[in-house]
Structure formats: C-alpha cells, structure tokens
Amino acid sequence: MDVFHREALAADLANKVLFVAPTSASGSGLFLAAPRRTGKSTFLREDLRPQLEKQGALVVYVDLWEDRRADPGDVIVHAVRAELSRHDGVVKRLARSAGMEKVTVGGVAFSLDRVGLGEGVSLSAALAALSDETNQVIVLIVDEAQHAITSERGNDALFALKAARDELNSSRHRGLRVVATGSNRDKLAMLRNSRDQAFYGAPLVNFPPLGPDYVAWFCERVGLAAPLDPMVVQELFTHAAFRPELLGAAADALRFEFGLAPQDVPGRFAAAVQEQIDASNDELLRVVHSLTPLQAAVLKVLARRGADYAPFEGATLQAYQAVLQAANPAGEARADVPAVQQALLALQEKALVWRAARGVYAIEEAVLAELMEQRGLLADVP
CATH class of the missing domain: 1.10.10.10 (Winged helix-like DNA-binding domain superfamily/Winged helix DNA-binding domain)
Incomplete structure (x- = not known):
C-alpha cells in the first residue's frame, strides 16, 4: 500500500529520542499527544520505527489499543517476551541468571513466562540482558499509553519500565528510551504530571498534524476525473480536523458516482468531505442520544x-x-x-x-x- 512518509520529522524525532543531553529530561521518556485517526500510529510504524532502527536502536512497539479487552500490563509484558524470544543469547543469559547453567534454548527448563510483573525475572533484568546481548539502545514505543493506567497491572508495568529505564540508562548499559503516545493530552498527562507517577516530569508535546505536503501527495494520487486544488483541499483537511480517512472516504464516494462530470468534481469533493464530517459527528451523537x-x-x-x-x-x-x-x-x-x-x-x-x-x-x-x-x-x- 502506498503510504505518505514523514522522513524528515522521523529523523529529527529519532535524533531527539536517542541522543539525550545530560541536562535534558527526555531520558525520563517522551510523550506525544495527537487526536485519534490523524496518522500518529502510521507514523510510528512506517517512519519513526524504521528511522530509529536505521540509527542503531532496537525498537519494541506496543499498541495498547489493539485489544482493549487485554490488560495493558500483560500487553506490555508479552511484547517484551516476544522480542526476547528472537534472541537466543538473551534467553541463555536469563536462564543462567535463574540458576539454570545447562539450559538449552527451546528446552523446557526455562520459559519466558518467568519474565514479567512479579515473576522470577523482572522486566528490568530482561531488558538489561537484551541491551547487553545486542549492544543496542532499546526504544520502547507504547501507543495509546494512557490506557496503561486503567488497570493495576498496567500501572505496575509503567513502574517496572521506570526501573528498567533507570538501570539501562546507567553507565553499565546502552540505554532505554520510552516513547509514549496518546490520543488525549489530558489523559496522557496523568502519566507524568504528579510525583507518584512513573514518568514524572517527562516532556509532553503535541504531535504535529499532517500538513500541506500530505495534501499535495494526496492530490497527486487521488485519481479522480479532474484534479483537485491543494490549497482548497488544505482548507477542507483543516475543517476535517486533519483526519486523512475523511479525505479518502470522500474520494471513494466520488469514484462510485457514475456519470459525474469532470467540471463538477471539485465542488462535489468539497461536499463529500462535509458529508463525511457530518456522518462521523452524527455517529458519535447517536450513541449520546441513546x-x-x-x-x-x-x-x-x-x-x-x-x-x-x-x-x-x-x-x-x-x-x-x-x-x-x-x-x-x-x-x-x-x-x-x-x-x-x-x-x-x-x-x-x-x-x-x-x-x-x-x-x-x-x-x-x-x-x-x-x-x-x-x-x-x-x-x-x-
């Protein structure tokens, strides 16, 4: 699938995440806030993660919104276990730390189920072993991170990550960076506003919305019977709260309007965007009215x-x-x-x-x- 890339933003953000000045609070983590459906998760997966890996980091990505029925603490632990399972040397290190000198990778003597919250091997020890074995800075990206504080295990996982961050950012290891994103700034702020929170004082910034470069990219590829004016589409995009899916849905609606004259495309596209906005709003309010x-x-x-x-x-x-x-x-x-x-x-x-x-x-x-x-x-x- 053709994806709009924000390579310059990804490179700039990766530099800020990986290279923390001694006086910076970014080592405490970085929190990015942006409304839902504005392209944040796509950027994390398609741009930021590859850029961090290009600069030598090992990236672990966790989406706490993917399965809302799962406890967020378990989701974080399972993501770490999944990454550990890809590194035989790390499993051997953890087995030895558990007192199993003769363990064979893939055997039954040591299980990654031992890694976790309140288990035999802490997240801090597991991530330290992973960093030491790979000789890489680890970047843990937690998408929709505010969901973590909806459960006690989620809270416990955040404090476990804080302990891991403090250990891995010491001179004995390569480092751990935590990038947390959320769709609601107020909720995301709860993870770092008070002293009893794991990431107290971490920077919280607004993630920049897609801009004119995205609109130009969209207009070049939209494939309608007549071209769209990027300046006009930019105004429509702003009115749509910078949600790409609304532009895409409006374009899809026009593709199936058989007999639409080319000269009518710009006006009909503007109307279709408004229809998508109204439909989205009406769906939200329909639940309220029930x-x-x-x-x-x-x-x-x-x-x-x-x-x-x-x-x-x-x-x-x-x-x-x-x-x-x-x-x-x-x-x-x-x-x-x-x-x-x-x-x-x-x-x-x-x-x-x-x-x-x-x-x-x-x-x-x-x-x-x-x-x-x-x-x-x-x-x-x-």
Whole structure:
C-alpha cells in the first residue's frame, strides 16, 4: 500500500529520542499527544520505527489499543517476551541468571513466562540482558499509553519500565528510551504530571498534524476525473480536523458516482468531505442520544467540568440533578452515588468514558465534548 512518509520529522524525532543531553529530561521518556485517526500510529510504524532502527536502536512497539479487552500490563509484558524470544543469547543469559547453567534454548527448563510483573525475572533484568546481548539502545514505543493506567497491572508495568529505564540508562548499559503516545493530552498527562507517577516530569508535546505536503501527495494520487486544488483541499483537511480517512472516504464516494462530470468534481469533493464530517459527528451523537436520562446527565457534567470533574462530590451530584430536572421537570430520576456509579460503568461499556485505575474519569474522545458544546447539549449544565 502506498503510504505518505514523514522522513524528515522521523529523523529529527529519532535524533531527539536517542541522543539525550545530560541536562535534558527526555531520558525520563517522551510523550506525544495527537487526536485519534490523524496518522500518529502510521507514523510510528512506517517512519519513526524504521528511522530509529536505521540509527542503531532496537525498537519494541506496543499498541495498547489493539485489544482493549487485554490488560495493558500483560500487553506490555508479552511484547517484551516476544522480542526476547528472537534472541537466543538473551534467553541463555536469563536462564543462567535463574540458576539454570545447562539450559538449552527451546528446552523446557526455562520459559519466558518467568519474565514479567512479579515473576522470577523482572522486566528490568530482561531488558538489561537484551541491551547487553545486542549492544543496542532499546526504544520502547507504547501507543495509546494512557490506557496503561486503567488497570493495576498496567500501572505496575509503567513502574517496572521506570526501573528498567533507570538501570539501562546507567553507565553499565546502552540505554532505554520510552516513547509514549496518546490520543488525549489530558489523559496522557496523568502519566507524568504528579510525583507518584512513573514518568514524572517527562516532556509532553503535541504531535504535529499532517500538513500541506500530505495534501499535495494526496492530490497527486487521488485519481479522480479532474484534479483537485491543494490549497482548497488544505482548507477542507483543516475543517476535517486533519483526519486523512475523511479525505479518502470522500474520494471513494466520488469514484462510485457514475456519470459525474469532470467540471463538477471539485465542488462535489468539497461536499463529500462535509458529508463525511457530518456522518462521523452524527455517529458519535447517536450513541449520546441513546443514553438513559441519568447517563446523559453524568456525561454532560463530565464534558463540561473536564479535568475539574469530581464525580461524587455534593456540588457535582447537584449538577446531575439540575440536568435531570431541566430535561424532565416531572421526572423521578435521582442522582445518588450508587446510581451515578452505575451510570459511569455503563458509559465506560459504551466507550464514551475512560477511567483510570485510581478513579479519575475523562471523556474517551475529546472531540465528543467539543461536539456536544457546539450542538448546545451542555447548555443545561450549571
């Protein structure tokens, strides 16, 4: 498949990740925030990883969003085990460290199941053995990293990686860099904002969206019956919140409009992009409109309060009740703590709300709060 590459950005970012100045906090990890579906994961796999490998790093890539049913801590451990399994020398090192001098690789005496959280071989020891055996800096890329703090094992995995980072970045080893990405800046910040977090103080930066070079590449390859003006498409792309899939879907719609005259292509493409935006927004709001009155009230108050949301405080309970009353003055729904807990659980199951293991809640898709505000759905929140 033809993929748009951002080689200059990848090279610049790889340099910053691998070559950390003594006074820099980048050794604590690097956190990149970008909205979902804006090309971040494609960049990580197609550009950053190859560039890091070109510069001599060993890259381990973990996507915590790939299987949302799996515990994020287990996903991280399994990714490390998978990389270890590719290096026979590392397995022998770990076997010897476990007191098995005569182990044969592939035998039953030593299993990589011993590597992990609370197991016989820590992640720190395993990654140190991997770095020493390969004589390479290890870069662990964790995509959708905010998902790690939704479980206790995920939290444990982050602290295990911190211990590994501290050990591997000492003078005895080649080094470990952790690059964490996320689709919500506020949620990603929870991994590095407070002193009780594993990556406290690590840089958090906004990942740059695709720009005019991508739009020019798209216009060259779109293959419609008439060319598209990159300047016009750039405006449409900005309006589409820099989501490439919306441009692609609009182009696909035109390809199947048989009999479309070439002179009508530019105007029809602009209309098709708007249709894709509207369809995406309507799909989000369709789920919102299917909620029970209390679920809708809880979601609205969370969307309005944002980072200041305290789900069970008295003032928040009063806000839920006010929204319920505004929607149905004669209604009997009551916003007590048990009912709110059930509403929050239902919102999580509908993938509208995200919860950290320590009880902090946030809107799953930041764009949903903006859309609810635009449509006037938050007007009744005090």
